[in-house]
Amino acid sequence: MPQTIWILIIVLLPLVGFLFPALIGRKYPASIAGLVGVLLHLASAIISLFVAYAYFFQVGKVNGIYQKMIPLKYSWLQFYEGMSIDMGILLDPISVMMIVVVTFISLMVHIYSTAYMKGKERIGTYFSFLALFTFSMLGLVISSNIFQMYIFWELVGLSSFLLIGFHYEKIAARTAARKAFIVTRFADLGFLIGILVLSFYGGTLDFNTLIERLTGNASPQLQAALTTTFIGLPALSWGLILLFIGGAGKSAMFPLHIWLPDAMEGPTPVSALIHAATMVVAGVFLVARMFPVFAQSASDVLKLVEYIGLFSAFFAALIACTQTDIKRVLAYSTMSQIGFMMFSLGVSGYGSENGLGFSASLFHLFTHAAFKALLFLGAGSIIHFVQSNEITSMGGLRKYMPITHITFLIACLAISGVPPFAGFFSKEEILLACYQQDLIAYVIALITSGLTAFYIFRLYFSVFWNKPHQVNQPSHGEGGFAILLPLIILSLASILIGWIPFGMFVSSDGIALHSSFHLYFSILPVLIGLIAIAIAGILYKSENNKSERIAASLKGVYRISKNKFYIDECYLFITRNILFRYLAKSAAWFDRNVVDGFVVFIGDSTVRISERIKVIQSGKMQQYALYFLIGALAIVLIFVYRIM
């Protein structure tokens, strides 16, 4: 395949972008840091478009089925025949789609950052970290080997940590970075054990072989994995559940979501790239990658994915309605949308029409990347203008930032599922897939979709309408070309990419899925969305106290939601009062007394013995000579009389 080298270049350009500033170090001039980053990622994005074109329209399809191609595989660490950690490239519709999303959003964020980060300290480091992230994420999506994916999975976690804590002089940023790292790391432990379980039964780490062996009734590996049970569940289910825990940690699914809102301490473009569009969907990508196994061999685990996703979507939407920090609203919205994706995977079956949920989920991933990145970049501009994150200190901004206003509105309409914007198409597909499988879940999803429209328009009206803005710096514009260009491109994307017949390209089994447009079906969700927008408009469009009155009447519910259902407090309680008090304390006692005691005992006895025997080294030369003589005579005696 002639494109192999191009795919490598796509991945390696960001690596250059990471190593180049890192090797030059402090002398790296801040003025060219952004430019180099933008150019590298521009090249990467353009090549990725060509590769996607080549894959989808030229070489990818054989007999009407999109193939899983492995153009490059290098055996990196072999345990035994067939079980090895490979570094390879796996091309299939989802990885090609992700390559395009990652490079494209990364390019937008780079362009935006050149203006947004202007004049800040450590710009070289910032762009270096961004490039590291892009490299790791690209490595993750093209992984042909589950362990390769795990390696890059940790690398994206690392770059996320570095970027959240970029303003490390702020305590909040430091703690947020640590929290994100610990929570996702904890989840990654599940991922690792899941890999071990699955590869133990599958006998391989290679994705294609693993999937092949763990599906289909004839496979002996599958039978072994199904018949071995642990606490009532087959080993296969355990492996997949653990894998899903890893994915849930990265994708901020309940109850491992607590790091995502705090991660908003990072610079806003970082939030757009990592915590909205790309890294947080890695969990969805993981489940999608292993989807044949989930769907064909362990539908019970897929049910779990569905419920966790659905609950996270609903739960996060509820919280988003009451938050007042613009980035936190968007963070909970991200969590909610990823919940939608997970849930859509959960209701999906494998193959042809049953696989609608699969296509819908990745379609939503695709559109969500565009409009959520747009929302975050818009929020960055707003925060920059107002110098505050609180939506209560915003209002009436539409006159001051007309272009930001229009693009933000487009993104809001897209996420609310208003036709003809991108979110409409993907969300309709999800709802349709759900409607065919599970009616109760459909109702909840419908409510969540209404809540989505409500909270995002609450944000929109509070920021751009509501009270007139008190301008502190009248000369302060909405930003130059580098700020507006990504906003405009992303808003065009948010309008247009919904029209792509996504199922034709990405489906569970590679066979094109013709999703027909159901006009009657769409009426209800759109209507609910419009009603929610209208309610948000009534409550927040002009300055009034209706929303406070409603909040007051909903006293308890409002307070719980405002405090994010006290999940953070639960975690704190568990760690402080249970983990620290009982587990950590007894472990500390054991460490101090038994482990340390043993070491101290060894040291002490060594000292005591050497005090005794040091007199042998007297410094008297003739004594030494005597010892030597005695030794020599002893050896002579031993050899002569063969005593020993």
Add this chain to the structure above:
Amino acid sequence: MQPGLYHLLFISTALFFIGVFGFLTRRNLITMLMSIELMLNSVNINFVAFNKYLWPGSMEGVFFTLFIIAIAAAEAALAIAIIINVYRSHKSIDVEQIEELKY
């Protein structure tokens, strides 16, 4: 009576242990050096004796002895130089006084 190999070996052994005794009991560094020379010479006697009685046709033992004597001369010069330095720093060449190198 012609002396045999055993006579010579007896002499060299006696000489060697006289040297060992002197090295262990004398406190004066010069005397100790002399004791070492005794031990060295006992070895030389062994060389010559074995050469004469066991391999009468060859001369290696004799040549070795000559080499050892030459090297012993150099060694004695070195040892005396060390002893002079010890005397300069300690104002004594009594080996009991020189025992700083210990625990």
